[in-house]
Amino acid sequence: MNLAYSIRLQRRIRIYATIGILLTGLLVAIATAIPLYHDAHDRAATAYVEDARARARSAGQFIGKAHDIARQIASRSGIRDQLEAYNRWEIDRSELVEYSAPRIRDALSQGRNIAGLVRLDQGNDPVIEIGQQIPAALLQIASSKEPVACGPLRIDDKVMLLVSAPVLSRDGVRAGTDILSFEMAALDELLNNDPKGEHNTRQLLFNSTDQAVVEFNRLTPGGRLLDAGQPEQAFLERAAGGMTGLDEFERSDGSASMVAYAPLPEMPGWSLALVTPARTFDTPVLVRLASPLLMITLLVLGGAWLTARAIRPVADKVVQQSRKLGEMSESMALAASVFEGSPQAVLILDATHHILETNEACHTITGFGLAELRGRTMCQALCISTDEGGMCSELWRGVDEAGEWHGEVRLMRRYGETFPAWCSINAVLDGSGKPRHYIAMLSDISDKKQAEDRIRHLAQHDPxxxxxxxxxxxxxxxxxxxxxxxxxxxxxxxxxxxxxxxxxxxxxxxxxxxxxxxxxxxxxxxxxxxxxxxxxxxxxxxxxxxxxxxxxxxxxxxxxxxxxxxxxxxxxxxxxxxxxxxxxxxxxxxxxxxxxxxxxxxxxxxxxxxxxxxxxxxxxxxxxxxxxxxxxxxxxxxxRAIERDELRLFYQPQAACANGQLVGVEALVRWQHPERGLVPPDRFIPLAEEIGLIGQIGEWVLNTACAQARQWAQAGHPLRVAVNLSSHQVSQDRLFDTVKAALDRTGLSPSQLELEITEGHVLKRVEECIVELHRVKTLGVSLAIDDFGTGYSSLSYLKRLPVDRLKIDRSFVEGIPDDHDDISIVATILSMARNLGMGVIAEGVETPAQIEHLVAARCGEYQGYLLGKPMPPDALQDWMDRHRANHPDA
Ligand SMILES: Nc1nc2c(ncn2[C@@H]2O[C@H](COP(=O)(O)OP(=O)(O)OP(=O)(O)O)[C@@H](O)[C@H]2O)c(=O)[nH]1
Ligand SMILES: [Mg+2]
CATH class of the missing domain: 3.30.70.270 (Reverse transcriptase/Diguanylate cyclase domain)
Structure with missing residues (x-):
């Protein structure tokens, strides 16, 4: 609803309300006025008719009185007798006149309005004439035995009424007739004196016998005879017939008139009518209506004014509201255009962080349309993570604490590409201070970041x-x-x-x-x-x-x-x-x-x-x-040592403790360095492990030892050769293949190959070693645990290892025969090995006392300087020859 419309509406409401009240008032006025009018009209009509009737009565009395006067004069005996005497010719006319005229004059003087008298004799000839002359033609009225009125008629410019009264003898015979003339002016005075007379009310007196109408009004004193055929005559005739009434009729000039008519009582054929213009008649009616109508009008106007006043604040309020609404809708339209036109993505979220609205820029920036975003949380939809790699929850914690949050985030576009954005979130609070909505604004800062990165790169890098x-x-x-x-x-x-x-x-x-x-x-x-x-x-x-x-x-x-x-x-x-x-x-x-x-x-x-x-x-x-x-x-x-063939294998003999018989050799690697001479394994094996050469060296050792043992076997000196496996070799799945390949390549009998594994190496990967060593064992080779006793082996897995021999570490042998601990350890190892069905070889045996002790302890085999140092194959050959010579029993 715009302002102009609401102003129009407000005006319309006021107009309609006022018109409504006015119409209601009008209806009330009409409803009131109609009966009032009828009542007033009836009252006026009644009054008017009553007036006519009263006037008719006055006129009747006037004529009746004229009759009475005529009758009295005619009945005067003295003058009557004189007339009879005249009729009988007893007196002449002059005597008659002389006698009668003064007496008649005297009698006439009693009636003020009598204009004259004419006495007719028996033959209806005038014999006495007093006062007003009466034309002879008019003397014909003398006939009846009762007084008769005639007229009104004009005599000498006066309107007169003639009344004839018979002069009767004592025995009732008509002796003559008196004809009296009365001036109607007297009646006019009588009627017009009536205080109710109106200026413009005409009074009409009608004698139907003579069809004569006389009008009295203020302008024609004494009356005026009207011509026959006047419109009022019909009503006069109706009244002469005995009717009383009120009617309206139209005059020849088109104006409406009211006529009230009534018969003259006791005057058959006579009637009277009051004629007045209809408006004159209506005036008192309207006057009577005026005050109630005025009251109603005032009440209605008052009501309309009060209604208008009552409506005004409401209407003003409506206009005000509508103005406010208009302003609000204007500011909303402005806000909407800002929202839509913003180059930043704007998201309106509900209190639970779900998206309600987004603008076009959001679509442009993220690729998501409103339909895809609506109802999802902003974090879900755009996979928001903060710049510090934090999650969205941190962001909302910031908003909850401070009501707003600003910072850099990473967002995901519709097709999965992520990009940096500057994010501002503000809470919109309700009346109670709780968040009602959140406004999130996001701007793509990829370009800015790239520029920053570029600047940073330029500042930190050499061009x-x-x-x-x-x-x-x-x-x-x-x-x-x-x-x-x-x-x-x-x-x-x-x-x-x-x-x-x-x-x-x-x-x-x-x-x-x-x-x-x-x-x-x-x-x-x-x-x-x-x-x-x-x-x-x-x-x-x-x-x-x-x-x-x-x-x-x-x-x-x-x-x-x-x-x-x-x-x-x-x-x-x-x-x-x-x-x-x-x-x-x-x-x-x-x-x-x-x-x-x-x-x-x-x-x-x-x-x-x-x-x-x-x-x-x-x-x-x-x-x-x-x-x-x-x-x-x-x-x-x-x-380069391997390719230059600088590695050497030395062999140290191993013999049975009991009789010194040679049982095998342990192959030990040496590096024959061109400048440094012979390098011991502890100087280069850890380095080889470190630089990844150990596998290669280990393989070389295995192959070389097998080849050598095979060679000795072929030469008639089958010897068990013990080869040390590096931790690298033990922990490799390829151990089985490597050993098999060496045996295959050299043709050495597996029973002549013993693989030595260091206790510490096994302990690092027990389970895998157990599996792999079992596999290797299937080749038919034997297994020995080197340095036994130093690695704190547990009996439980020792039992599970497919081991044939334990090698007592030189550190324990060193203390024999003086160190009790070493003696106990050696004894324990021996007893344990015996129980597990394993062989034992002591290493590092250097003194005859040691071997004596070992023999006594029933140790199976030994090796050490006492028997022979590690030596090259050729030297070993010589050693073997010597050894055999020294041990002919073995
Ligand atoms: N082409 C080129 N030369 C540069 C640039 N920056 C420095 N130089 C030259 O690099 C040379 C470095 O000299 P030095 O390292 O002191 O001397 P050198 O000839 O390398 O001799 P030694 O270092 O003593 O072996 C100088 O001649 C510089 O002018 C560069 O951005 N471009
Ligand atoms: Mg330089």
Whole structure:
């Protein structure tokens, strides 16, 4: 409803209410006025008719009185006798007149309105004339024995009434007639004196016998004779016939008149009518109606005014409301246009975070239409996670606590793509302060983020190589040290400076130098692990941060890798460029606790490398460099040892305790280093394990030992050969295949092969080892547990291992025969082995006392320096010959 409409409506309500009241008033007025009018009209009519009747009565009395006067004069005996005497000719006319005239005059003087008298004799001839002359023609009325009125008629411009009265003798014979003339003016006076007379009311007196009508009114004093055929005459005749009534009729001029008529009482043929214009008649009727109608009108107007007044505040309220509504709808339209036109996605949520409304921008940004979003929570629909990786619940907790939340979130578009958005959520509270709705506004900040990322990238990266620059390096280094401090891990810093790079610039130009730097960056980058940081420190300097390294060797290994990467020539514009580098290494925490200190140390180590002839690396401390270098050399030597056939197998004899008979040999690996000589296994086996060569070495040992044993067997000296398996071999599923392959390849009888496994290695993966060793055992080889007693084996799984022999560790044998503990342990192992049906071999036997004790303790076999040191196969052959010679019984 707009304002104009409500104003129109308000006006209409007021008009209709007023009209309603006026119409009601009108109806009441009509309902009141009609009976009132009828009543007033009836009263007026009655009064009018009564007036006519009263006037008729007056007129009747006037005529009756004229009759009486005529009758009295005629009956006067003196003058009557004279007339009779005249009739009988006894007196003449003059005597008659002389006698009668004074007496008649005297009698006439009693009636004021008598104009004259004419006495006729028996022959109806006038004999006495007094006063008004009466034309002879009019004297014909003398006939009846009763007085008779005639007229009204005009005599000498006067309207007269003639009354004839017979003069009767004593015996009733008519002796003559008196004709008296009366002036009607007297009647006029009588009638018009009537106080009820109206100015414009006409009075008509009618004598039907003579068809004469006389009118009295104010303007014609004395009356006026009317011509016959007047419209009123019909009513006069009706009245002359005896009727009384009131009628309305139209005059010739078209005006309406009211006529009240009545007969003159006791005057047959005479009637009177009052004629007045209808409006004159209606006036008192209307006057009578006026006051009640005025009252009604006032009441109605008052009512209408009160209603209008009563309605006005309501109507004003309606207008006000509608104005407010209009304003509200305007502001709502404005809000709607803001909502729809907003470039931000706007979501209106209910109190339970479910989506009610979204705008077009939401569709554009998220790809979801309102139909897909409505009824789902914002978090569900858009898979919201906060920028800190938190969940939506954190966001709502923020809104609940502060009524609003602003922050960066990640949203998911309709097709699964996620994007960063700035999110503002505000709670809309109800009257009681509880959230009624929430307004969420989201803007896609992908572009902004990209720009920020780009700016950040530019600020933190070297434009030439794209590597982190000095600033980001410092940052990363700080973080790496922080992590190192927490985890107590070491961190290494490698400072690389290209060798004689200036020469490239000078000879091939700066642009080529640039491209070379790019290529170097690329190579270095692909050499280091992903988690390591490679940065360009500036010029031809690069820095690598290595985290979580085990020790300096790791750093050295990386340095060597980097140097070898740089060794390969770079081809640029057809030039083959050799570019080397010098690397300085500093270590955290040993060389310094801060990034700055470590950089300084690495830089100075780098100069040391340059000093030492370039294309090399140096640690910050000389000792570390030495250790590292040695280790590195050992490592690289070991890598080549197999292919250069530098590994050797030595065999240590094993014999029965009881009679010293040779039962087997244990194969032991040695590295015949070209410069260092014979390297014992404890110097290179852990290194081989560390650098992943152990598998290869283990396989070599197994194959070589099997081949050797086979060779001895073929030469007529079948010997059991015990081969140590590394933990790497034991824990591999391939052990079965490896052993089988060695046996197949060499043709050695499985019964001649004994595999030694270290107790500690088995304990690491008991269940898997049990399964795998059972499989290996199916090949027919025997199994021994090396270093038994040091690994705290549990009897329960020892029972489940398919073991043939236990090897008592040399540390227990060492204490025999003095150390009681060792003696007890050895005794326990022996008794246990016996109970489990296993053989026992003691190792490290060096003295005759030890072997004596072992014999006494019924230990099955032994090995050790007392019997023979590990020796090359040729030496063993000699040893065997000697041994046989010394033990002819065995
Ligand atoms: N092309 C190119 N050269 C650069 C850039 N920044 C620094 N250099 C040059 O790199 C060279 C680095 O020189 P040094 O490392 O001090 O000397 P060097 O010739 O490499 O000799 P040594 O390092 O002592 O083996 C200087 O000649 C610099 O001008 C660069 O962005 N682009
Ligand atoms: Mg340089």
């Amino acid at each position: 030439l190589t794209g590597l982190p620059n000095r600033s980001l390096l410092a940052d990363r280094l700080e973080h790496a040290l922080e992590r190192g401090r927490r985890s107590e891990n070491r961190v290494a810093l490698l400072f690389i400076d290209l060798d004689r790079f200036k020469h490239v610039n000078d000879s091939l130009g700066h642009p080529v130098g640039d491209r070379l730097l790019q290529e170097v960056a690329h190579r270095l980058h692909s050499t280091v692990r992903q988690q390591d940081t490679l940065a360009r420190q500036g010029g031809d300097e690069f820095v690598v941060i290595l985290e979580d390294i085990e020790g300096p060797d790791d750093a050295a290994r990386v340095a060597v890798k980097l140097l070898s990467t740089l060794e390969a020539p770079v081809i640029l514009d057809g030039h083959e460029i050799f570019v080397g580098g010098s690397i300085g290494i500093s270590l955290f925490p040993s060389d310094g606790d801060s990034g700055e200190a470590l950089l300084r140390c690495a830089d100075s180590a780098m100069y040391e490398a340059k000093e030492q002839g370039r294309s090399t690396y140096r640690f910050y401390t000389a000792e570390q460099t030495r250790i590292s270098r040695e280790r590195f050399e050992l490592e690289s030597g070991l890598r």
